[in-house]
Amino acid sequence: MTRSITTWIIAVVLIALFSVTAMTSCTRIDAGHEGILVKLYGTDKGVQDVNLVTGRVWFNPFTEEVFQFPTFVQTVDYPAFTVNAKDGSVFTVDPTISFRVTPGESPRIFSKYRKDIELITKTTLFNYARDAFRIQFNQYSTDSIISNRQSFEDKVQIALDNALRKEGFELEQMTSGLQYPEVIVQAVNLKNKAVQQAMQVENELKVAEAQARKKIVEAEAEARANELRQRTxxxxxxxxxxxxxxxxxxxxxxxxxxxxxxxx
Structure with missing residues (x-):
């Protein structure tokens, strides 16, 4: 009887252990994600050369682990930072980028950084964005940036896209949030104010000239009318x-x- 009870206890424990193992050795890769299988032990201790598609994945929870990398477009608003132009002027950049993981590149990304996508976004991608702006700013003077802003931002975006592609990411969109130095802003405002005042004075002169011409025409008409009346x-x-x-x-x-x- 004792042996029978012991057998049943062992069987129940084994079944429970098997159930727990079965539950923890299966996971589901969500839609819009790419799963990667990581070996926790052995000589590789890295990512297998296999990309796990969406769906259910079976693995050994004692020696393996599954990570998920989102492949949908993500948008991140980075904190503002300052960059010097070629002539020393200080600009403020408040960038926002939209990017996604290149399909099939998740294993390589994880193998290189050993971090999840959120941490990579906050550190590695931010550094690439800051370097892209820094390099381009060093090639432009203040006047060139102001007069060729669109061209400048296009070059920054191209440089950042090339850098991210080498790391397994694709840049979808970038907004620089570029802010000019306060001195330049004040100079532009004063220039605009002077232009507006000049336009106002010019308009007033045109009105005065028109009124003067009107009076002259009226006077000439009156004089001619008087002359005609005197003749007749x-x-x-x-x-x-x-x-x-x-x-x-x-x-x-x-x-x-x-x-x-x-x-x-």
Whole structure:
């Protein structure tokens, strides 16, 4: 009886141990991720030359471990940092990048860095981004950066993309968040203010000139009208206008009534 109980206990323990082992030796690779199988012991102690696709994966939990690397596009907003231009001006950069792991490159990335993707993003990729800006800034003067900002940012993005591709990543998009030195910002504001004031003065001069021309035209028109009236205002015309407006009474000019007054 004792032997039978002992056998049952051993069987139950083995079954429980087998169940726990079975549960821990199987994992599911989520969609949008790439799984890699890592040997914890042995001479390799690294990543097998196999990429585990999405789905369920069986492994030995005592000697192996499965890691998941996301292959979807991730966006990270890095903290701002300062960089010197070629002529010594200090610019502030607040970059944001969108990237993803190149399909099939997860084993190589893990084998090189031995870190998860989050830690690699915060350290390694940030260093690459900062170096890309630093190298390009050292090739541009302040005036060149301001007048060729789009070209400058395109070169930074190309340099960063090339660097990340060598490490198994693909750069999807980059925003520099470039901020000019305060002295330059003030100079630009003063220049814009001067231009606006000059435009305002020019507009006021145009209005004044237009008003002056209007008055001249009006004066010329009035003078011409007076001249025409003087030319057409003859004695006969005056007498005709008098007759048209006469009320039938004989007007008195001097000491005796006179019908018409000499206007010459």
């Amino acid at each position: 205002l003859t004695p006969l015309l005056i007498q005709q206008q008098f007759i048209e407006k006469w009320d039938g009474k004989t007007p008195l000019y001097g000491n005796s009534p006179t019908f018409f007054k000499n206007v010459q």
